[in-house]
Amino acid sequence: MIRRLRVESQQLRAPRFDTPGELVSWMGAIQGQDYAMSQWAVGLRLRRPSLSAVREALRKGEIIRTHILRPTWHLVAAEDIRWMLPLTAPRLRRANESYGKGLGISEKTFLRGNDLLGKMLEGGRSLTKAEIALRLTEAGLLADSSHVTMFLFRAETEALICSGPDRGNKVTYALFDERVPARPAVSREEALARLATRYFRNHSPASLEDFSWWSGLTLTEAREAIALVADQLVTDRFAPLKLYVHASCQEAEADEDLVHLMPAYDEYLISYKDRAAVLDMKHQRQAYNSYGIFYPVMLCQGRVVGNWKREKKGKEIHITHTLFAGEPKPKAAEIRKAVRRYLDFLEQ
Secondary structure (H helix, E strand, O other): OOHHHHHHHHOOOOOOOHHHHHHHHHHEEEOOHHHHHHHHHHHOEEOOOOOOHHHHHHHOOEEEEEEEEEEEEEEEEEEHHHHHHHHHHHHHHHHHHHHHHHHOOOOHHHOOOOHHHHHHHHHOOOEEEHHHHHHHHOOOOOOHHHHHHHHHHEEEEEEEEEEOOEOOEEOOOEEEEHHOOOOOOOOOOHHHHHHHHHHHHHHEEEEEHHHHHOOOOOOOHHHHHHHHHHHHHEEEEOEEEEEEEEEOOOOOOOOOOEEEOOOOOOHHOOOOOOOOOOOOHHHHHHHHEEOOOOOOOEEEEOOEEEEEEEEOOEEEEEEEEOOOOHHHHHHHHHHHHHHHHHHHHHHO
């Protein structure tokens, strides 16, 4: 039942959304340090998967890629980022400052970096990380890869910069206020309630600990958020776990043959602290390692049953897969359908 509900709530059985922006807003945030895979994470949850549509939403700034929630990249809808960022940015900033001290970056230097970033990007300009590093160096700041990463991270958490339009296969940065439309201010309580609603609406069933892990909130903050939306949640026990189910979630009929090629770092796996409901822990190292690296996996009946990878041979893309021993074996026809869906995504 847990897997069936999650497949349904995460838009993996019968997608409801046509546009990338709507989907990302529904999900709240999609982890995105593997940029290509995060685009597939959006595409596979659309009625009509289309890479060009996802890229266009990113180009227009309907979807923003930045550091938010946990200290890693996420895709967030532009309409949500202004109320979401203040919830976790202070904690992310403190962690970044701690790393920065180890590199000899003082608060004065961080502020100098912010000032330079603001000036070099104003007027609708967007620059790559390498271009920014060069300009910071010319201004007298040490801006090797580690240092420029610290400067960019700090500026993101202060809503100074965010992702700009891609330039070919290179990502860029732009000024936050020039990229993200202004929105009415939202109280902390309202922001907490919105975040809890987003999470449980599309990750149910999930626990307090799952929500805290995904959101970057402390357990105390997560409890507060859950209490604010208690009327939307049904508390159920899936022995011996206490899990919350959003009232809007309904269990669909089982689709025993449903197969998905899930991207690395997909929300279906990474957004829960406890993953045992969908992954036999004896296969954990094949799905993710102890250093936080998550691999592309194959899903069947809502369960992780194998790995897949993409290989480019000339102009053609080939998909290969390896099934885990002892797991349900997907039908060959369903695997072909899942592969075709991914290839169609790349072509559209």
